[in-house]
Amino acid sequence: MLNRVKLFRIEKNLSQKKLAELVGVTRQTIGLIEKGQYNPTLHLCLQICYQLDKTLDQVFWIDQSEARKVEKS
Numbered sequence: 117m118l119n120r121v122k123l124f125r126i127e128k129n130l131s132q133k134k135l136a137e138l139v140g141v142t143r144q145t146i147g148l149i150e151k152g153q154y155n156p157t158l159h160l161c162l163q164i165c166y167q168l169d170k171t172l173d174q175v176f177w178i179d180q181s182e183a184r185k186v187e188k189s
Contacts, residue, residue, distance in 0.1 A: 119149065119150070119152065119175055119176050119178075120170075120174065120175050120176075121146070121149055121150045121164060121168075121175060122150040124168040124170050124174075124175060125146075125150075125168065127168075128167075128168055128169070130167070130168075131143075132146040132147055132150075135164070135167060135168075138163075138167045139160060139163040139164055139167060140163070141160065149164075161175070161176055
């Protein structure tokens with residue numbers, strides 16, 4: 117898992133569309149972020165975290181072993 121956006125979005129009972137509206141992007145962008153197929157800017161990461169009431173670490177942090185797995189993919 118590259119990020120926990122989907123997990124925390126569901127916990128807050130937000131659809132992709134609603135989260136997208138709150139942070140000023142398209143639903144498709146949120147879907148790509150959740151799949152790890154789009155690297156959001158720091159500004160967008162912060163906006164997502166604010167809406168989810170989470171920190172950057174909680175939502176986006178991956179440890180070195182996870183990062184190595186991603187690099188090898």
